[in-house]
Amino acid sequence: MNVTLFGAEAERLEPLIESHETLSLVDEPGDVVVCFGGDGTLLAAELKWPNIPKVPIRNSRRGIRCISDPPEETIAKLAEDSLVRTEYLKLGCRVVYGDQEKSSKDLLAINEFTVHMGRVNTAVRFKIWFDDTAFGDNDDNEIIGDGFMVSTPFGSTAYFNEITRGTFWSGIGVAFMYAREKTNHVVLPEDVVVRARITRGPAILAYDNSSEYIELVEGDELVIQRHAKPAVMLVPEA
Missing domain, CATH: 2.60.200.30 (Probable inorganic polyphosphate/atp-NAD kinase; domain 2)
Known part of the structure; x- marks a missing residue:
């Protein structure tokens, strides 16, 4: 699965992505965009790449729409393909x-x-x-x-x-x-x-x-x- 990281501190997730054989880091989005920040980071990613699934991982005090679980747990579930697809009206x-x-x-x-x-x-x-x-x-x-x-x-x-x-x-x-x-x-x-x-x-x-x-x-x-x-x-x- 090709993964693009997005967010001011998203590079912190690079070792986690690279630790899974099923995940590959790419500069331009292929299969999924992993957002690392708050709700604003998620909105910015959706504006930039509207047709690519997002994994919003919380790295902010303001992130009610983001996943609050430890990043390593969420990345592991992404690698296992066990995250649930959820659709939201636009x-x-x-x-x-x-x-x-x-x-x-x-x-x-x-x-x-x-x-x-x-x-x-x-x-x-x-x-x-x-x-x-x-x-x-x-x-x-x-x-x-x-x-x-x-x-x-x-x-x-x-x-x-x-x-x-x-x-x-x-x-x-x-x-x-x-x-x-x-x-x-x-x-x-x-x-x-x-x-x-x-x-x-x-x-x-x-x-x-x-x-x-x-x-x-x-x-x-x-x-x-x-x-x-x-x-x-x-x-x-x-």
């Missing part, structure tokens, strides 16, 4: 710009997509639809606030929880940040398509812990839905 987001000269952009997230006001002293205005059904109590369905988030169950223990003080185990969660209108956070079936349009910007779109920010202005739209391919992790049997 979201895809297509950014469709109002300026037709700009090409649309496709993004992936395992945690969440977050739209936030682009200036600290100016609220963002937007409209949002769930399967083409407008959400909101106003006549024009426009929502004014700091922004909104679309989260997976995997990501609901992170920023979504900070906003809502809740988590969920299936579906797609939508949370609103300091909305002027009375809006409840919602959890939708996982096959629902979420569409949002910026009606007054500026705003920025962030996803997972990517360093990339997407600038949004009036007329830009987002189409967010379940991605065809889940994130795959190999973990010890519960």
